[in-house]
Amino acid sequence: MKLSQNGWVVIAGLGPGNEALVTQEVRGAIGEATDIVGYIPYVNRVEPREGLTLHATDNRVEVDRATHALEMAAAGKRVVVVSSGDPGVFAMASAVFEALESNAERNPEWLKLDIRVLPGITAMLAAAAAIGAPLGHDFAAINLSDNLKPWSLIEKRLQLVGEAGLAMAFYNPRSKSRPHQFARALEILREACGAETLITFARDVTKPGQELLTVPLKDATPEMADMRTVVIVGNRDTRRVGNYVYTPRYAAEG
Ligand code: SAH
Secondary structure, three states: OOOOOOOEEEEEEOEOOOHHHOOHHHHHHHHHOOEEEEEHHHHOOOOOOOOOEEEEEOOOOHHHHHHHHHHHHHOOOEEEEEEOEOOOOOOHHHHHHHHHHHOOOOOHHHHHOEEEEEOOOOHHHHHHHHHEEOOOOOEEEEEOOOOOOOHHHHHHHHHHHHHOOOEEEEEOOOOOOOOOHHHHHHHHHHHHHOOOOEEEEEEOOOOOOOEEEEEEHHHOOHHHOOOOEEEEEOOOOOEEEOOEEEOOOOOOOO
16 A cells, blocks of 8 residues: 555554564554554554654544544544444445545545545454354344434344344444343344344453353343343354354345
């Protein structure tokens, strides 16, 4: 990737945790950056060095963080906005474009900035690989946080996607601020997908304390998930073979 010496913004994915999964392209961009912007634990993954300013902020201010990144790039800085996993999956890439759009009248010159999104390995794919191949057929990725959408919409999507027979991956499954919602999600899934459908809880994937637990939906409890877990629900054909869980590539007529 050729980056200019003028200001730019790169939105980079750091992958699920294991440093071996950070791409060469992302390492290269970080190597050329003057400024790193992101949520505290992700910025902490960047090695400090002379000439590099680290701007670590709290998670709930994504658009402010994105606006700050664009301001700095417009002033000639080389800015890397870091996300975990892939920056396009429930992360900073959309936040940067939201900030760009809402500033388009005030700062039209920002539209000409060199902005690039560098992909990373998202949590559900790292988790799927650790388990076997549970996402080997059609699937949907759903964010269970109701920060940016109403819970009623999440319930509706769980219901319809379950009925459509797709496997599912859930991000932000359960937090202390909304303890009852994941229990409700499990209830909907048991109904829509069938109680024997396999569900996997994958915690701290690719990190030293990685934990994987697979049970049928009828035995799943809310405590099995937290914010460091990505949850994968199979389809009706998802099965175990030896120590692995996989979904065949074929499906019968729905
Ligand atoms: N952009 C990130 C997702 C950010 S949302 C990505 O592509 O992976 C944060 C959620 O991602 C967490 O609540 C959790 O559900 C999931 N997650 C991120 N890293 C994880 C990991 N190493 N193990 C398990 N889940 C992870």
